[in-house]
Amino acid sequence: MDTAIRDVHEGDLTFSTQPAEAGLELALEQQPGAIIDLVDQSGLKGCGGAGFPTARKWRLAAEQAADRRYVVCNADESEPGAFKDRVILERYPDLVLDGMTIAAWAIGATSGVIYLRGEYAFLRPALDDCIARRRSTGTLGLDVLGRDGFDFDVIIHLGAGAYVCGEESALLESLEGRRGHPRNRPPYPVRSGLHGKPTVVNNVETLAWVPCIISNGAGWFRSLGTAQSPGLKLFSISGDVDRPGVYELPMGTTIAALLDRVGGAGAKAVQVGGAAGICVPAEQFDRALTFEDVTASGAVIVFGPDRDMLQVAENFLEFFVAESCGQCTPCRIGNQRLLEGIRDIRRGQCSTDRLSGLLDLCETMRATSKCGLGQTSPNAFQSIIAAFPGDVVGRSAKSLTWVQEVRS
Amino acid sequence: MLVTDSDRLQADVVAIVDRHHRDRSALLTILEEIQHCQRAVTPFAQQVVADLLHLSPSQVASVVSFYGFLETQPRGRVVIRLCRTISCQMQGTQRIARQLENDFGIRFGETTPDGAVSLGWAHCLGMCDRGPAMLVDDHLYTEVTPEQVHTIVADARRAAGLPIH
Numbered sequence A: 001m002d003t004a005i006r007d008v009h010e011g012d013l014t015f016s017t018q019p020a021e022a023g024l025e026l027a028l029e030q031q032p033g034a035i036i037d038l039v040d041q042s043g044l045k046g047c048g049g050a051g052f053p054t055a056r057k058w059r060l061a062a063e064q065a066a067d068r069r070y071v072v073c074n075a076d077e078s079e080p081g082a083f084k085d086r087v088i089l090e091r092y093p094d095l096v097l098d099g100m101t102i103a104a105w106a107i108g109a110t111s112g113v114i115y116l117r118g119e120y121a122f123l124r125p126a127l128d129d130c131i132a133r134r135r136s137t138g139t140l141g142l143d144v145l146g147r148d149g150f151d152f153d154v155i156i157h158l159g160a161g162a163y164v165c166g167e168e169s170a171l172l173e174s175l176e177g178r179r180g181h182p183r184n185r186p187p188y189p190v191r192s193g194l195h196g197k198p199t200v201v202n203n204v205e206t207l208a209w210v211p212c213i214i215s216n217g218a219g220w221f222r223s224l225g226t227a228q229s230p231g232l233k234l235f236s237i238s239g240d241v242d243r244p245g246v247y248e249l250p251m252g253t254t255i256a257a258l259l260d261r262v263g264g265a266g267a268k269a270v271q272v273g274g275a276a277g278i279c280v281p282a283e284q285f286d287r288a289l290t291f292e293d294v295t296a297s298g299a300v301i302v303f304g305p306d307r308d309m310l311q312v313a314e315n316f317l318e319f320f321v322a323e324s325c326g327q328c329t330p331c332r333i334g335n336q337r338l339l340e341g342i343r344d345i346r347r348g349q350c351s352t353d354r355l356s357g358l359l360d361l362c363e364t365m366r367a368t369s370k371c372g373l374g375q376t377s378p379n380a381f382q383s384i385i386a387a388f389p390g391d392v393v394g395r396s397a398k399s400l401t402w403v404q405e406v407r408s
Numbered sequence B: 001m002l003v004t005d006s007d008r009l010q011a012d013v014v015a016i017v018d019r020h021h022r023d024r025s026a027l028l029t030i031l032e033e034i035q036h037c038q039r040a041v042t043p044f045a046q047q048v049v050a051d052l053l054h055l056s057p058s059q060v061a062s063v064v065s066f067y068g069f070l071e072t073q074p075r076g077r078v079v080i081r082l083c084r085t086i087s088c089q090m091q092g093t094q095r096i097a098r099q100l101e102n103d104f105g106i107r108f109g110e111t112t113p114d115g116a117v118s119l120g121w122a123h124c125l126g127m128c129d130r131g132p133a134m135l136v137d138d139h140l141y142t143e144v145t146p147e148q149v150h151t152i153v154a155d156a157r158r159a160a161g162l163p164i165h
């Protein structure tokens, strides 16, 4: 029996078995420091892409002297191919608010913000209701659950259509009412975040795991997954599969096992981590989904045998050209050059010298871009070229066009 | 007394800014609310906001120009944004796009001459398992078929108080 991999549609995700507020009640019976230790022992890492240990982030914010601290829930989910946070916010909003409140208790924060991407505005009424209900039952507001002096409230802030605002320092700029330009780091948000105060920014899913870990114990989470990537993780699966959707998997699951579960037989490649992630060809489907290897935000797009991977790369580069904030040259110009390059390659008009120049440019972008957008945007280009050299070299203009193009 | 259009627009903007206590850090929220009620943040509205928040108009303009959802001139009463990202494309975005263009007689990026409907692209809407996905104002539609396009748009026109052809 395959109990390790569960489909969200079958209703037996861990999140569906975790009662609202149960983790929060348990957490408030313990000292803040003990909660951070417990999250530390669980090995929970950030589910928003970077995989930074959650407890370490919380401890840094807690230790920073300040009169005010913030907890921010990153609900900007805009990575192409990612939709797990939308499902969590739709179905388990209480767990996210439990997680935010536990984080606030742990670090001594009084205010929380959910930064919700503008395209998810349709989720807002239900989230507002959830927040209002929690205020009326005392799980938000003054003296949360009767804990003297523990005041915590949450507001929702709607984004306005900018992918880069998911980057945590750009998100903070946006919250302060400015252009979403990533900041120079250090200082990191845990030291100087929203309005210059220590701020923990966590992904929706990271926060939702927290009450589950408190209820089931750190050992439970630690015993799942791998040594370096403990626990369970949600994956957004789309593309050429029979059963697309959100799946809960233990970390360390191989791509082959995942494809088996979702009905992805015959796939020629998968893109792991969305547009910013990497393309893994069929020969490497024994690779494992872990923080050390090929996982980031958990977005997995599956490509069947007839797909033109260069069209995929072009689609991603169009996205990055549109979404680069333009602050730094390697990213602003580099993505444009890569897009021109991939278009020429697709037309069968790219010399070998030009191609190696483009691959050098990828390294420059990775090394010199200011934020994760420019550092990761060459990933798809590089990994697709590396995995499918036969589609690139000696290509004729008409080979492999599987779908009519979308015009810009 | 005769209330001119610009007086009314100005009063709306002042009310929104006041609701946020003339707080500079609420600028994006203020602009979003103006966009929502006036369908754009026009240079005039930007000037009013700048005056109230003691900012230069260029500071306000720099925020407006950054965010994809903020427009400087009103688009159609109904704004349609079709996802152009890869997972939806693999599920047939292009057919939906063609049907939209045919039904409205305009291209993507354009607004119908009567100002009723604008067609535009969006990037991944977080509905990749149920593509093709599109946003009609704040409403998300998934697994859209070319046959449905007409009904979806008729619903939106009705909601916006526009005649249905």
Ligand SMILES: Cc1cc2nc3c(=O)[nH]c(=O)nc-3n(C[C@H](O)[C@H](O)[C@H](O)COP(=O)(O)O)c2cc1C
Binding pocket: A045, A046, A047, A048, A049, A050, A051, A052, A054, A074, A075, A076, A077, A078, A079, A163, A164, A165, A166, A167, A168, A169, A201, A202, A203, A204, A206, A207, A371, A372, A373
């Ligand atoms: C361009 C870019 C976009 C990002 N978008 C998101 C996002 O939509 N949601 C998210 O949780 N993290 C996103 N991140 C990662 C955040 O910067 C940050 O690492 C994360 O919110 C931290 O939370 P975690 O530790 O719980 O993962 C993005 C990073 C970059 C560089």
Ligand code: SF4
Binding pocket: A164, A181, A182, A323, A324, A325, A326, A327, A328, A329, A331, A332, A369, A370, A371, A372, A373, A374, A375
């Ligand atoms: S890497 Fe790109 S998105 Fe990031 S700061 Fe530079 S230009 Fe902006």
Ligand code: FES
Binding pocket: A080, A081, A082, B083, B084, B085, B086, B087, B088, B089, B123, B124, B125, B126, B127, B128, B129, B131, B133
């Ligand atoms: S690709 Fe269209 S919603 Fe994600």
